[in-house]
Amino acid sequence: MSRWIWIFKRFTGKLWLRAxxxxxxxxxxxxxxxxxxxxxPEDFSQKIGADAVDSILNIIASxxxxxxxxxxxxxxxxxxxxxxxVTPRATKLLLEDETSHRALSTFIGSFIFSLVGIISLKIGxxxxxxxxxxxxxxxxxxxxxxxxxxxxxxYLSRLGRVxxxxxxxxxxxxxxxxxxxxxxxxxxxxxxDNTPPMPAQAIGLFCERQVGYVEYIDVSELKSLSVRxxxxxxxxxxxxxxxxxxxxxxxxxxxxxxxxxxxxIKCFVISGSRSFEQDPRFGFMxxxxxxxxxxxxxxxxxxxxxxxxxxxxxxxxxxxxVLESRAETAEAEGYVYMPSIDTGDIxxxxxxxxxxxxxxxxxxxxxxxxSLAALSYCSDAFRAAAxxxxxxxxxxxxxxxxxxxxxxxxAAFAEQEWPGITADSTVD
Numbered sequence: 229m230s231r232w233i234w235i236f237k238r239f240t241g242k243l244w245l246r247a248x249x250x251x252x253x254x255x256x257x258x259x260x261x262x263x264x265x266x267x268x269p270e271d272f273s274q275k276i277g278a279d280a281v282d283s284i285l286n287i288i289a290s291x292x293x294x295x296x297x298x299x300x301x302x303x304x305x306x307x308x309x310x311x312x313x314v315t316p317r318a319t320k321l322l323l324e325d326e327t328s329h330r331a332l333s334t335f336i337g338s339f340i341f342s343l344v345g346i347i348s349l350k351i352g353x354x355x356x357x358x359x360x361x362x363x364x365x366x367x368x369x370x371x372x373x374x375x376x377x378x379x380x381x382x383y384l385s386r387l388g389r390v391x392x393x394x395x396x397x398x399x400x401x402x403x404x405x406x407x408x409x410x411x412x413x414x415x416x417x418x419x420x421d422n423t424p425p426m427p428a429q430a431i432g433l434f435c436e437r438q439v440g441y442v443e444y445i446d447v448s449e450l451k452s453l454s455v456r457x458x459x460x461x462x463x464x465x466x467x468x469x470x471x472x473x474x475x476x477x478x479x480x481x482x483x484x485x486x487x488x489x490x491x492x493i494k495c496f497v498i499s500g501s502r503s504f505e506q507d508p509r510f511g512f513m514x515x516x517x518x519x520x521x522x523x524x525x526x527x528x529x530x531x532x533x534x535x536x537x538x539x540x541x542x543x544x545x546x547x548x549x550v551l552e553s554r555a556e557t558a559e560a561e562g563y564v565y566m567p568s569i570d571t572g573d574i575x576x577x578x579x580x581x582x583x584x585x586x587x588x589x590x591x592x593x594x595x596x597x598x599s600l601a602a603l604s605y606c607s608d609a610f611r612a613a614a615x616x617x618x619x620x621x622x623x624x625x626x627x628x629x630x631x632x633x634x635x636x637x638x639a640a641f642a643e644q645e646w647p648g649i650t651a652d653s654t655v656d
Contacts, residue, residue: 250337401511
């Protein structure tokens with residue numbers, strides 16, 4: 229996905245843009261009323277009761293303002309609940325939720341539509357035929373309001389709940405993994421042992437006066453620049469990496485001129501926070517944070533942590549499919565190279581916090597080991613990462629479990645799945 233498409237998607241997701249479309253519809257309806265005489269006879273307005281459009285617009289204007297205010301108060305409460313009960317990182321998804329945006333834009337937009345319609349009627353823009361057109365468009369808007377209200381009432385009952393938030397994080401993470409399945413290495417070539425190393429004359433890519441997380445990389449533009457200017461580019465900072473200016477975002481050779489250098493740097497977007505779009509690890513990190521908070525003494529909800537583990541297993545099974553698709557993908561065009569996301573890092577983000585905060589809960593320890601055992605059969609890389617996390621879990625459980633018998637049960641299960649593993653083993 230190019231940088232402009234990425235910016236366009238963010239722009240079209242703004243709440244004000246959708247609400248403005250209703251205002252545009254109202255203005256176009258007023259302008260089109262001048263041509264309504266061609267389609268509607270003068271007496272047709274009285275036959276269908278189009279004169280009632282004044283009252284309908286007044287009802288919409290008064291009711292939609294109240295509904296919008298109520299909806300905003302409920303959403304603010306849901307965001308606060310998600311921040312305190314789930315994790316602040318998950319509120320980003322709530323703020324970008326399509327269902328909430330559609331509902332609020334419909335309510336605000338219909339309010340604006342009614343205001344424009346009332347003003348147009350008062351100043352005499354609509355004749356008898358124009359009222360018919362306004363009446364028809366108003367009925368369509370009322371139908372949209374009714375459908376949105378019915379869906380919105382059902383959705384509000386789940387908004388901000390822990391289970392619903394976990395599902396939202398899972399869907400966002402699954403979309404990112406699906407993107408990696410379609411475009412391994414985001415469309416770049418993989419950096420492997422057979423990849424020629426960059427020469428010493430290669431120059432680093434630095435974003436001056438910017439500190440933050442790499443949120444987005446426009447690989448398609450990097451490939452285009454590499455072909456046009458015959459450049460070889462190695463990306464070092466993957467999406468989600470914290471950039472502080474000490475290490476380069478990547479290396480390029482031969483050294484391009486200043487204009488091309490600026491174009492290369494523009495392909496990297498540095499932000500103050502991580503996002504789900506190109507960063508698979510962020511989704512696993514958010515899920516593990518949800519489980520960690522559920523395991524805190526103040527909450528003491530191991531059931532939520534167990535649910536998160538099930539979600540992690542589903543996502544990592546998909547991640548295994550991504551790794552398989554990479555092996556079958558034809559070599560990408562251009563001369564842009566990117567390292568793969570380390571499987572051990574993914575497992576660390578997903579399971580290490582749960583192992584730390586759930587070490588004293590036998591049911592969480594057992595579910596964690598069973599989850600790791602299920603993933604061990606996906607690939608050799610998964611088995612090595614799962615074994616490493618299982619050893620860490622055993623070490624933490626031995627120090628935290630109240631009963632020695634519980635630890636022996638865990639150790640026996642781990643020995644069955646990973647022969648030779650003990651809490652005294654060295655963690656890789």
